[in-house]
């Protein structure tokens with residue numbers, strides 16, 4: 502029922518908090534409006550990678566087109582590539598059934614998208630995307646360049662206009678969220694060094710959802726992002742089948758703060774997303 506191996510990435514703005522930590526990669530591209538990510542709430546974007554064996558130097562996100570003058574609600578074709586030492590990364594191993602995963606959130610953590618850019622042979626990645634509102638958006642690219650460890654690269658984009666006020670983020674677990682035909686209760690428990698987050702899926706009549714389908718190679722994906730810090734954690738379900746409607750995750754959250762979590766699952770061919778807010782003490 503349980504799998505001890507939990508793939509997990511922690512993107513920490515402070516460097517090596519733990520062995521799976523990947524430092525943020527500031528982009529060197531200053532030609533676009535949004536520009537490279539500016540870590541906030543940390544010690545000035547200090548990066549430290551010494552002692553992290555097996556992890557190549559972080560790649561850089563370079564935007565090639567579509568990043569300027571973004572307007573809320575208008576679909577835009579973004580083109581970008583990843584590079585290191587001036588060389589474009591062209592070859593990738595599949596990571597959870599895709600070449601590249603792109604998580605897009607507003608910095609207020611009120612908007613969330615999980616997309617899969619197409620990547621051409623020359624390494625050029627393309628995605629059509631609409632940013633729902635004005636404001637600052639964080640783009641997290643999850644990928645695995647051929648022969649390397651999995652890495653996460655963050656980039657920041659600005660969408661023109663007056664940003665809507667950030668909704669207050671308060672811990673709300675346990676919480677019940679309805680998405681389509683599924684009613685999900687989210688529980689979370691802080692354990693020794695990690696959080697246990699459980700999603701219990703039910704039909705409106707109270708019966709457990711017994712026919713959840715794997716989504717991108719797991720019974721569920723959990724993305725957790727730190728409010729104000731952009732700390733990024735991506736965990737995969739520990740549960741291999743969910744005949745009782747319950748899907749469990751273990752998420753290593755290193756530092757105190759408010760975090761928003763989004764669980765993603767598939768039922769009857771439809772992917773649905775369940776948000777929750779955690780307070781880490």
Ligand SMILES: [Cu+2]
Pocket residue numbers: 599601602603615616617717
């Ligand atoms: Cu993905």
